[in-house]
Structure formats: structure tokens, C-alpha cells
Amino acid sequence: MPDYDFSQVDAAIIDNQLNTARVFRDVLIRMGFRRVELFDSVKAAAGLLTAAMPDLILVDADAEDGEAFRFIRTLRNEPTVPNPFTCVIATTWAPTPALLTRATNVGGDDLLMKPVSPKQVRDRIVSLIESRKGFVVTADYTGPDRRKSPRDGAQVPVLDAPNTLRLKATGQWTQSGVRMLLNEAIATVATQKRLRASIQVAFLAEFAMVGLARATPDRMAVDHVGRIGGFLDDLLRRLDGDGDHAPVEAVARAVKTLVETILSRVQAGPAGADDLAQLQTLSRALMQAVDPDRPLEAMTREVSTAVTGYRARLEQMAQAKAAAAAAAAPADPAAAMPPPAAGAPDALVSASARPGG
Numbered sequence: 001m002p003d004y005d006f007s008q009v010d011a012a013i014i015d016n017q018l019n020t021a022r023v024f025r026d027v028l029i030r031m032g033f034r035r036v037e038l039f040d041s042v043k044a045a046a047g048l049l050t051a052a053m054p055d056l057i058l059v060d061a062d063a064e065d066g067e068a069f070r071f072i073r074t075l076r077n078e079p080t081v082p083n084p085f086t087c088v089i090a091t092t093w094a095p096t097p098a099l100l101t102r103a104t105n106v107g108g109d110d111l112l113m114k115p116v117s118p119k120q121v122r123d124r125i126v127s128l129i130e131s132r133k134g135f136v137v138t139a140d141y142t143g144p145d146r147r148k149s150p151r152d153g154a155q156v157p158v159l160d161a162p163n164t165l166r167l168k169a170t171g172q173w174t175q176s177g178v179r180m181l182l183n184e185a186i187a188t189v190a191t192q193k194r195l196r197a198s199i200q201v202a203f204l205a206e207f208a209m210v211g212l213a214r215a216t217p218d219r220m221a222v223d224h225v226g227r228i229g230g231f232l233d234d235l236l237r238r239l240d241g242d243g244d245h246a247p248v249e250a251v252a253r254a255v256k257t258l259v260e261t262i263l264s265r266v267q268a269g270p271a272g273a274d275d276l277a278q279l280q281t282l283s284r285a286l287m288q289a290v291d292p293d294r295p296l297e298a299m300t301r302e303v304s305t306a307v308t309g310y311r312a313r314l315e316q317m318a319q320a321k322a323a324a325a326a327a328a329a330p331a332d333p334a335a336a337m338p339p340p341a342a343g344a345p346d347a348l349v350s351a352s353a354r355p356g357g
Helices: 018-031 067-077 097-105 118-130 164-169 175-212 219-226 228-237 246-265 273-290 296-327
Strands: 010-014 035-039 056-060 087-092 110-113 135-138 141-144
Touching: 010 018, 018 035, 018 056, 018 118, 056 067, 067 087, 067 097, 067 141, 087 118, 097 110, 110 118, 118 164, 135 175, 175 219, 175 228, 175 246, 175 273, 175 296, 219 228, 219 246, 228 246, 246 273, 273 296
Parallel strands: 010 035, 010 056, 056 087, 087 110
Antiparallel strands: 135 141
């Protein structure tokens, strides 16, 4: 292992199995970590989200109620967390692709299978020092870049998030310097969250418009427009005191009121054309208010491209589902053939079904 100095590095281990937690602690102490705190539950570790954050957190992902995943998501996404970029490794006795996906989707850096050897722990920590992924910020995700390839229409920048584990282990840490880096990165995340939330609102509105205008509003369209309120709430709580956000707040509240009106009206029939036109206008105005320096045409094009790509993926999923259903159908054509209609000519009956055929 490279010659890293862990004498200033702090860690926290969240695991209800005390023996397992002690194994992790002993490994970290032998590596030279300054402090290693043990917590027997996420609830007991809740104070980490408001106090000085450790540089590394190992959290047991096997709890049945998924509290570890909620903890990681909260750590990454809550505006009040002092260091949302802390390195996080989820640990498990039973690694599965689904568990790995879940840990990745909430912003975890890695998944480590128990029981572990000291070398495995050291190797993961070195990886976080030397090759940690940059962070991406979307409307509903903040964390290490999980994309294999960018989605159609997406223009999400990668943030070089402060890594206090690396800074301390390589001797580049100073309290004032790190605080400045964290403040700058947190401000960048807040700006990106507002921008991505406004784009997500416009995306949901554009996708839903066709389905909402039908005589019987499409269920998926109603569900999608119903999600707009949550993104608006998140946007509004991120309007801090670093500028004049009055125009953003005004438009966001107007969109929220209109969405509530549309949702109440589609219970009885299609959304009105005027309401839908206003929804499109206001959602685009929200993007413009959040990012006045970027041409609205470019943002609108990004949204339209994303909606087109999303519709294509939904169609592919529908086709795959239909193909799977067809493959599961009876192999015997006669078994799959419907019975002849009453009074049908005998010639239309399958030869194999005739007596002596």
C-alpha cells in the first residue's frame, strides 16, 4: 500500500453486530486512523448528519427496513449536512446485484462483502483515495457518477467533490482550506439541484401533456405530473440567501398551484387546453428564472430530447414485455387457435381437429 498517513483521519462504523464492528475498527486503528466511532444503528448515528462529519463511514446495508440506504441518501442530499461528500462504504453479508444497485442509487461509493480481510479494507480505502469517482447532481440524486453512458438530452456536469479522506491521507488538509472547498462544493450542488429540479419539472410536464389531454387521462401521465410538486418543494427549500431568488420562488409557486388545479380536474375528465398550455409556459419560465444566462431554446431542446428518449425506452420495454408474453404462449398452434365461430364453414376448422383428420 502507498505510504499514506491516516493519523488525522476519522471514521465511523454503523453495524448492529458488535463483533463485526470491532473487526472493522481494529483494521482501521492498525492502519493508523486517529478516531473510529462505533454505532449500533443508524438511529444512534443520526448525529453524524449535523455534527463534524468523519472522513469515512462504513454502514451495514443488511437491515430489513432499509435504514442504511435512507441514511446514505439523506447524507448526500440534505442541504444542512456539513460534508455530503464523505466517503461511504456499504457492507453486507449477502451481496446481490440488486443490493449493489440500491447502494449505488442512493450515493454509496462502494459495497464490501463481509467477512473481510484487512487487505480488502485497505484496498477499498486506497481506491477511494486514488480513484474515487466524481460526483453528479440531478434532481433526485447526488453522489458518485453511476452512469455507464449519458442519457439522451442530459448535460450533467461532473463535480470534483472534496475528498477529506484523500486530503488528510496525503498531507494536503488544512481546516480553513477544506472548509472553503466544502462551502464552494455545497454551493455548487445547491445551484445544480435548483437547475436540475427546474429541468425535471419541465420534463415531467412535457411528457404528461399528451396523456392528460385524452378523454380519459392516461394514468402514467397523471402520475408523472403528480411528481412535480415534490421537485418544486426541494427547489424551494434550496433558495438560500446567496442571491435574489424572488423570481424563481414566484414561478415555482405558480407552477405548484397550477399542477394542483390540473390534478383536481383530471379526476373528472381531460385537462383543459388552457391549463396545459400554461403548464408548458410556466415550466419553461421556471427553467429560465433558475438559469437566466442559458438560452431557453437550449434548455427546451434538452427537455424535448430527454422526453423523446424516455418514450423510446418505454416503447422498448413494452415490446420486450410483449415478446416475452408471446414466447410463453403455447407452442402447439392448434392449442393457441381460438375455436371457430358458431356457424363457421367446416373448411375453416383445423384439419387436425376433424374426425379422422
